[in-house]
Amino acid sequence: MTTTTQRRCRAIALALTAGVSLAACGSSEATPEPGAGGDAAQGSTTATITFWDPYPQHTDGSEWDEHVKACAPEGSTIKRSSAPQTDLFNQLTTAVKEGTAPDIVVLDNPMMPEAVSAHLLATADQAGISTTGVDENLLGPGVVDAVAYGVPFGSNALGLYYNADLLESAGVDPASITDWASLNAAIEQVVADGGKGITFSGVTGEEGVFQFLPWFWGAGADLSDLSSAEAVSAGRLLSGWIGKGWAPKSAATDNQSAAWDLFLTGEYAFAENGSWFASAAAEADFATGVIPIPAEDGGVAPVPTGGEFAVAPVHADDASDHYANAAAVIACLTEGDAALATNETLGYLSAKPDVRGEQVAANPLWEPWVGPVEGAQGRTTELGSEYVDVSASLSKAEQGALNAAGDDAAVESAFKEAGSVF
Amino acid sequence: MTRSRRGAWAAVGFVAPLIVFLVLFYAYPLTQNVLMSLHRYDRNTFVYGGAPFVGLDIYREIVTDPRFWKVVEQTAVFTVVSLFFQYAIGLALAVFFHRGGFRLSSVLRAMFLIPWLLPVIVSGTTWQWMMNPDSGVLNALLDTVGLGPVWWLSSGHALMSVVIANIWLGVPFNLVILYSGLQNIPADLHEAAALDGAGPWQQFWRITFPLLRPVSLVTLLLGLVYTLKVVDIIWIMTFGTGTSQTLATTSYGMAFGKGSSAVIRYSEASVVSTILLLVALTFGLLFVAVQRRQES
Numbered sequence: 001m002t003t004t005t006q007r008r009c010r011a012i013a014l015a016l017t018a019g020v021s022l023a024a025c026g027s028s029e030a031t032p033e034p035g036a037g038g039d040a041a042q043g044s045t046t047a048t049i050t051f052w053d054p055y056p057q058h059t060d061g062s063e064w065d066e067h068v069k070a071c072a073p074e075g076s077t078i079k080r081s082s083a084p085q086t087d088l089f090n091q092l093t094t095a096v097k098e099g100t101a102p103d104i105v106v107l108d109n110p111m112m113p114e115a116v117s118a119h120l121l122a123t124a125d126q127a128g129i130s131t132t133g134v135d136e137n138l139l140g141p142g143v144v145d146a147v148a149y150g151v152p153f154g155s156n157a158l159g160l161y162y163n164a165d166l167l168e169s170a171g172v173d174p175a176s177i178t179d180w181a182s183l184n185a186a187i188e189q190v191v192a193d194g195g196k197g198i199t200f201s202g203v204t205g206e207e208g209v210f211q212f213l214p215w216f217w218g219a220g221a222d223l224s225d226l227s228s229a230e231a232v233s234a235g236r237l238l239s240g241w242i243g244k245g246w247a248p249k250s251a252a253t254d255n256q257s258a259a260w261d262l263f264l265t266g267e268y269a270f271a272e273n274g275s276w277f278a279s280a281a282a283e284a285d286f287a288t289g290v291i292p293i294p295a296e297d298g299g300v301a302p303v304p305t306g307g308e309f310a311v312a313p314v315h316a317d318d319a320s321d322h323y324a325n326a327a328a329v330i331a332c333l334t335e336g337d338a339a340l341a342t343n344e345t346l347g348y349l350s351a352k353p354d355v356r357g358e359q360v361a362a363n364p365l366w367e368p369w370v371g372p373v374e375g376a377q378g379r380t381t382e383l384g385s386e387y388v389d390v391s392a393s394l395s396k397a398e399q400g401a402l403n404a405a406g407d408d409a410a411v412e413s414a415f416k417e418a419g420s421v422f
Numbered sequence: 423m424t425r426s427r428r429g430a431w432a433a434v435g436f437v438a439p440l441i442v443f444l445v446l447f448y449a450y451p452l453t454q455n456v457l458m459s460l461h462r463y464d465r466n467t468f469v470y471g472g473a474p475f476v477g478l479d480i481y482r483e484i485v486t487d488p489r490f491w492k493v494v495e496q497t498a499v500f501t502v503v504s505l506f507f508q509y510a511i512g513l514a515l516a517v518f519f520h521r522g523g524f525r526l527s528s529v530l531r532a533m534f535l536i537p538w539l540l541p542v543i544v545s546g547t548t549w550q551w552m553m554n555p556d557s558g559v560l561n562a563l564l565d566t567v568g569l570g571p572v573w574w575l576s577s578g579h580a581l582m583s584v585v586i587a588n589i590w591l592g593v594p595f596n597l598v599i600l601y602s603g604l605q606n607i608p609a610d611l612h613e614a615a616a617l618d619g620a621g622p623w624q625q626f627w628r629i630t631f632p633l634l635r636p637v638s639l640v641t642l643l644l645g646l647v648y649t650l651k652v653v654d655i656i657w658i659m660t661f662g663t664g665t666s667q668t669l670a671t672t673s674y675g676m677a678f679g680k681g682s683s684a685v686i687r688y689s690e691a692s693v694v695s696t697i698l699l700l701v702a703l704t705f706g707l708l709f710v711a712v713q714r715r716q717e718s
Binding site (some may be wrong): 060086087089090093096097110111114115118119120203204205207248249250252253388389391392396397400403405 | 464465466469470550554555556573575576577621660661663664678679680681682683684685686715
C-alpha cells in the first residue's frame with residue numbers, strides 16, 4: 001500500500017515540477033533595457049516592417065491602408081494592424097515587455113508622456129525621425145525633458161459647427177457669438193423658434209475630457225486646480241444646457257460620433273465637434289458653418305491639440321534595424337508630397353505650416369480650422385505624465401456636472417470631490 | 423527497468439497534462455495576480471520589473487477608501503436584486519411551461535431563450551438605445567401611460583437600469599435549469615397531493631418548491647458567481663459610471679485603463695479582483711457545505 005502511495009506522490013511531484021518550469025518560461029528574458037542603444041543610421045531596413053495605428057475604421061485595402069503600405073522601402077513590405085487608442089497603448093506595453101514591439105506605432109498625443117516615462121519609446125534622434133518644420137505647440141506632447149520622441153504628422157481641433165438654416169430662421173447671426181452669454185442667447189433664440197440647442201460628447205474618459213477642455217480653459221481654469229471657481233463655471237455651463245433641455249441628456253454617454261449623428265438630424269443648432277467632420281458637414285442635408293469655440297468673457301477659447309504621433313518603440317535586439325525601418329516609413333509619411341496625402345486621407349491638418357498652407361489653398365473647407373489648430377494647447381504640456389490622472393478626475397467631475405442637470409450646488413461638489421481612484 | 427518504475431512513469435504521463443494545464447492556466451495566473459497586488463506596479467515596472475514590495479499596503483488603501491464601500495454596496499445590490507428576480511421570474515415561467523397543455527407552448531419557451539442567444543453587445547446596445555433619455559422607446563412608453571420621462575442611464579438611475587437589463591439577460595438560464603428540474607419531479611407526487619385535496623398553490627409550496635431545492639441551489643450559486651463578475655452588459659450601457667459601478671467593472675477599468683481613467687492601475691486592479699475572487703470562493707464553499715449537509 002505504502003509503496004503505491006509513494007509512487008503516486010512521486011509521479012504527481014514530477015508532473016508538478018514540469019508544470020512549474022513550463023509556467024516559468026512565461027516570464028520574459030529579452031526585455032530591453034530602458035534607453036538602450038540603437039541608431040537608425042547604423043541599421044538597415046528589414047523585409048517585414050510592422051506598423052500599428054489606432055484607425056480600425058480604415059480597413060485593409062482602404063485609402064489609408066494603401067497609403068501606408070506604399071511607404072514600404074525597396075525590398076520591404078509593411079504589415080499594418082489597428083486597434084482603438086487605449087487598446088493599442090496596452091498592446092504596445094505588453095509587446096515591449098515581451099520584446100515583440102512593432103517598428104512604428106501611431107500613438108494618441110496625450111499618451112506620449114506616459115509612454116516616455118515608462119521607457120517604451122526610442123528618442124527621435126535614435127530612430128532617425130526628423131521633427132524640423134513641425135509647429136511647436138503640436139510637437140509639445142512628444143517632448144519630455146527637452147528630448148523629442150516622435151513626430152506628429154497632423155492635427156485636428158475642435159470648433160463649433162452650426163446649422164445655418166436653423167440660425168437663419170431664428171434670426172441669429174453666427175458672427176455675433178463671441179462669448180458664453182451670446183452663445184446662450186443664440187441657443188435660447190433657436191429653442192424659442194422650435195429648434196434644439198447643442199450637441200457635444202461628454203462620455204466618460206479622455207474623449208469627453210477632450211471636448212470639455214475648451215470650456216474649461218475658456219473659463220480661465222487650470223488643470224492644476226480642478227476645484228477652482230473657473231472650473232466649476234465651465235461645469236455649470238454644460239450642466240445648465242442639459243438642465244434647460246438645450247443639450248440632449250445622452251451627451252453624458254455620447255461619444256463624438258454619436259454627438260455628430262445627433263447634429264446631422266438637423267434638429268440641433270450647434271455641435272461642438274472636430275475638424276475631421278469638416279467634409280461631412282459640407283455634405284449635410286442642411287447648410288452648415290463653423291465658428292471658433294468662444295471663451296467665457298469673449299475671445300477664442302484654447303482647444304486641446306488632437307491627433308497622433310508617429311513613434312518608434314524601444315527594442316533590445318536588432319534595435320538599429322528596427323529604428324531604420326521606423327526612420328524610412330515615418331519620413332515617407334511625413335515628408336515631401338506624401339505629407340499632404342497623409343493628412344488629407346485622415347482628414348487632418350498637417351503639423352507643418354507650409355503643408356497646411358497647401359491644404360487650405362486646395363480646399364477652402366480647411367480655412368476656419370487653421371486658427372484653432374495653431375492656437376491649440378497640448379493637454380500634457382503643463383503636467384506631463386501626471387495629465388492622465390488629472391484627466392480621470394476631470395472626467396468624473398464632468399460626469400457629475402452633466403448628471404446634476406443644472407443644479408449649481410451639485411456641480412460645485414462634483415468638482416470639489418473629484419480625485420478618488422475609484 | 424523494473425515493472426514498478428515503468429508504472430510510475432506511466433502515472434506521470436497520465437497526470438502530467440492535467441497538472442500542466444492547471445498550473446499554466448490556474449495556479450500561475452492566480453499567483454501572479456496575488457503577487458501583483460502585493461507589489462506597487464506602474465507601466466514602467468510592469469515592463470522592466472523592479473516593482474517594490476509593499477505587503478498589504480494597497481489592500482489597506484483600497485478598503486479605507488470610502489468609495490470602495492459604496493462600490494461594494496452597489497455590487498451587492500446588483501447581485502442580490504438581479505438574482506432574486508432572475509430566479510423568481512425564471513421559476514414562474516418554468517412552472518407555467520411545465521403545466522403546458524396549450525399550443526405553441528414550446529415555441530413560446532424557445533422565444534424566451536432569445537436573450538441568452540443574442541450577443542451581449544447587441545442586447546446591451548439595444549437596451550442603451552431603448553433607455554435613451556431623450557428619444558428612447560421606454561420613455562415614449564411611459565409617456566403614453568401618462569408618466570414622466572426617466573433619465574435611465576444617469577448616474578443616479580444607472581444601477582436600476584443595468585439591473586433591469588441583467589434580469590432580462592438571466593431569466594432564460596434560470597428558466598432552462600429549473601424547467602429541467604421540474605421534469606425530474608415524479609408526476610404521481612402531484613397526483614397524490616391532488617387526491618389528498620391540495621390546491622395548486624399548496625402543491626407548489628409543499629411539493630414542487632422543496633423538491634426543486636437542489637436544482638435551485640445550483641442555479642443560484644452559478645447565477646451568483648456569474649453576476650458578481652458581470653462586466654459586459656454594464657460596460658456597454660454605462661461604462662460602469664455612477665451607481666452602476668461594481669467591483670468587477672472597477673477591476674476591469676483599472677486593469678486596462680478603460681472608463682474615466684486611462685491610467686492602468688495594475689496593483690489596485692489585482693487587489694479588487696482578489697477580493698472578488700475571495701467573495702466568490704466563500705460562497706462556493708458555503709454551497710458545498712450546504713450541499714453536504716443536505717446529503718447527510
